[in-house]
Amino acid sequence: MERIRLDIEYDGTNYCGWQRQKEELAIQQVIEEAIDKTQGGNCTVEGSGRTDAGVHALNQVAHFDSTCTIPPESWRFVLNNILPPDVRILKSAKVQNDWHARFWVKDKTYKYVFHNSRVNTAIKRNYSFFVPYRLDEDKMKRALEDLIGEHDFDAFMSRKSQKENTVRTIYSARLERARDELYLYVTGSGFLHNMVRTIAGTLVDIGRGHLSEDTFKKAIENKDRIILGITADAGGLFLHHVNYFNSMEEKQRARGEI
Amino acid sequence: MERIRLDIEYDGTNYCGWQRQKEELAIQQVIEEAIDKTQGGNCTVEGSGRTDAGVHALNQVAHFDSTCTIPPESWRFVLNNILPPDVRILKSAKVQNDWHARFWVKDKTYKYVFHNSRVNTAIKRNYSFFVPYRLDEDKMKRALEDLIGEHDFDAFMSRKSQKENTVRTIYSARLERARDELYLYVTGSGFLHNMVRTIAGTLVDIGRGHLSEDTFKKAIENKDRIILGITADAGGLFLHHVNYFNSMEEKQRARGEI
Numbered sequence: 393m394e395r396i397r398l399d400i401e402y403d404g405t406n407y408c409g410w411q412r413q414k415e416e417l418a419i420q421q422v423i424e425e426a427i428d429k430t431q432g433g434n435c436t437v438e439g440s441g442r443t444d445a446g447v448h449a450l451n452q453v454a455h456f457d458s459t460c461t462i463p464p465e466s467w468r469f470v471l472n473n474i475l476p477p478d479v480r481i482l483k484s485a486k487v488q489n490d491w492h493a494r495f496w497v498k499d500k501t502y503k504y505v506f507h508n509s510r511v512n513t514a515i516k517r518n519y520s521f522f523v524p525y526r527l528d529e530d531k532m533k534r535a536l537e538d539l540i541g542e543h544d545f546d547a548f549m550s551r552k553s554q555k556e557n558t559v560r561t562i563y564s565a566r567l568e569r570a571r572d573e574l575y576l577y578v579t580g581s582g583f584l585h586n587m588v589r590t591i592a593g594t595l596v597d598i599g600r601g602h603l604s605e606d607t608f609k610k611a612i613e614n615k616d617r618i619i620l621g622i623t624a625d626a627g628g629l630f631l632h633h634v635n636y637f638n639s640m641e642e643k644q645r646a647r648g649e650i
Numbered sequence: 651m652e653r654i655r656l657d658i659e660y661d662g663t664n665y666c667g668w669q670r671q672k673e674e675l676a677i678q679q680v681i682e683e684a685i686d687k688t689q690g691g692n693c694t695v696e697g698s699g700r701t702d703a704g705v706h707a708l709n710q711v712a713h714f715d716s717t718c719t720i721p722p723e724s725w726r727f728v729l730n731n732i733l734p735p736d737v738r739i740l741k742s743a744k745v746q747n748d749w750h751a752r753f754w755v756k757d758k759t760y761k762y763v764f765h766n767s768r769v770n771t772a773i774k775r776n777y778s779f780f781v782p783y784r785l786d787e788d789k790m791k792r793a794l795e796d797l798i799g800e801h802d803f804d805a806f807m808s809r810k811s812q813k814e815n816t817v818r819t820i821y822s823a824r825l826e827r828a829r830d831e832l833y834l835y836v837t838g839s840g841f842l843h844n845m846v847r848t849i850a851g852t853l854v855d856i857g858r859g860h861l862s863e864d865t866f867k868k869a870i871e872n873k874d875r876i877i878l879g880i881t882a883d884a885g886g887l888f889l890h891h892v893n894y895f896n897s898m899e900e901k902q903r904a905r906g907e908i
Contacts, residue, residue: 401772448773472769480772511730514659514738515706519773 393457396464397487398423398437398471400452403478405518405627410443410452419443419479423454426474431460440493440500440634441582446626448519450503451482451633455493493634496643499563499579501632504592504624506574520573521592521628527574527599529567535598536565538609539578539591547611547620550586558584565591577632586623594621651715654722655745656681656695656729658710661736663776663885668701668710677701677737681712684732689718698751698758698892699840704884706777708761709740709891713751751892754901757821757837759890762850762882764832778831779850779886785832785857787825793856794823796867797836797849805869805878808844816842823849835890844881852879 400423408416412424420437427435439454462470467484475481507513507520508527539562546558561581568575576595578588594611597603603621611619637643644650658681666674670682678695685693697712720728725742733739765771765778766785797820804816819839826833834853836846852869855861861879869877895901902908 401769403772403775450773468769477770477775478772480769482769511659511726511738511740512735514661514736515708515777517661517735 395487395489396458397485398454398481399483401480401482402449404446404448409445410439426471430470438493440497443631444626447629449631452631453493453634496636498635498637500634501579502588503630503632504576505628508574509572518627521625523596525600531605532595532599533567535605539565543612546615547617548587548590549584553585589623592624597621653745653747654716655743656712656739657741659738659740660707662704662706667703668697684729688728696751698755701889702884705887707889710889711751711892754894756893756895758892759837760846761888761890762834763886766832767830776885779883781854783858789863790853790857791825793863797823801870803842804873805875806845806848807842811843847881850882855879
């Protein structure tokens with residue numbers, strides 16, 4: 393048995409998300425089926441975390457246990473020949489047997505794409521959120537500063553979710569413009585369900601003057617979802633990359649657990 | 651009657667091209683139907699030129715004759731409410747009654763997108779051409795210089811096409827890199843069928859060393875299609891923008907016809 397790490401790009405448009413579902417097709421499922429076709433059996437592919445229906449990944453990370461003699465770096469070619477063109481394995485590599493795509497996560501970065509123009513885009517319609525308003529970017533940047541640090545992000549979580557620990561650390565949150573596109577990059581220790589999309593939706597309302605600059609601060613203090621803006625479209629969200637600790641011990645030490 | 655100019659962005663993935671066809675859905679057809687739904691009748695939308703199945707437009711230009719009282723700049727809103735999300739009217743404006751989206755063209759710019767990486771992209775798979783080779787960009791840039799000027803581009807035309815005059819003027823042809831994407835921009839007085847895609851396919855073969863640097867030059871001199879490379883994928887091609895003369899007289903003067 394060899395544990396294999398997969399680095400994956402996917403277009404989430406036609407999937408119900410990362411996580412396997414009963415009725416609809418998930419990205420996890422198509423990858424598991426491609427592996428099963430290759431080595432037989434019934435494998436489980438563990439991702440770094442879920443992404444919702446319509447959300448994309450520039451670099452999701454996952455692992456599975458190879459039970460056959462395919463060289464680790466060749467899994468990429470084998471799987472890409474079976475997978476649909478909207479799911480691509482960027483890299484496959486052997487990792488140690490206790491490495492874990494979810495447990496060993498150090499931090500994750502999400503990218504959110506706003507299309508800031510008078511008319512929505514035909515070509516990037518599934519890969520951006522249409523914002524036809526004039527935005528005060530300085531104000532948006534100042535608002536983002538309130539997210540940095542360790543906070544209870546309970547207010548930013550989907551009400552469907554039932555996570556008990558809602559404390560997360562945000563390391564950076566920055567805004568970049570490229571012509572009529574605005575990119576939000578958020579890096580954190582982890583994210584609650586819908587957290588980045590709630591930040592993105594609220595940020596637009598701050599930028600257009602419908603919400604005040606201290607909205608994030610107030611929502612963190614009051615743990616009140618109602619203060620915040622809408623949950624922005626799934627299509628604008630990309631899992632950008634995932635960083636890992638070198639060992640579980642390093643993680644526990646960094647988190648003050650040992 | 652008022653003549654209306656439309657500036658249009660479209661995702662060509664799900665269409666048989668710009669031009670109305672009997673069996674398949676064309677972009678021209680969906681726009682004509684949206685106008686007919688609004689003002690009745692049976693309008694014709696004239697584009698600046700055709701684009702093939704799967705080819706996109708960042709800014710195609712067309713015109714039609716409005717027979718109702720909708721203000722010119724409001725046509726944009728009216729049509730965008732009817733059109734599918736992969737066709738967007740960026741702008742609508744009144745032009746003089748003899749203005750013509752095809753006849754008055756001064757020059758056109760096409761953009762061709764190469765995805766130059768070891769693995770194809772999931773997200774941009776319909777919007778780029780996968781090139782997994784190491785490319786000599788300096789060589790490609792030098793080769794492009796041979797296209798500049800007035801030449802008989804007969805060798806670059808699809809054999810299906812039966813244009814009699816195959817002389818065109820190329821004003822500029824440049825290559826730009828952005829991480830793992832390469833962009834080719836070509837501006838010319840007009841283009842033959844498949845001309846930009848033939849340039850793009852040949853350029854890749856020059857860049858990877860399969861064809862020599864003077865391939866474009868030789869193909870122009872010998873009018874020989876066989877010298878050139880493949881016709882690169884439609885999905886990588888974008889009609890980027892169209893420039894117009896201010897009058898037919900200006901055009902005829904520029905072309906030495908009067």
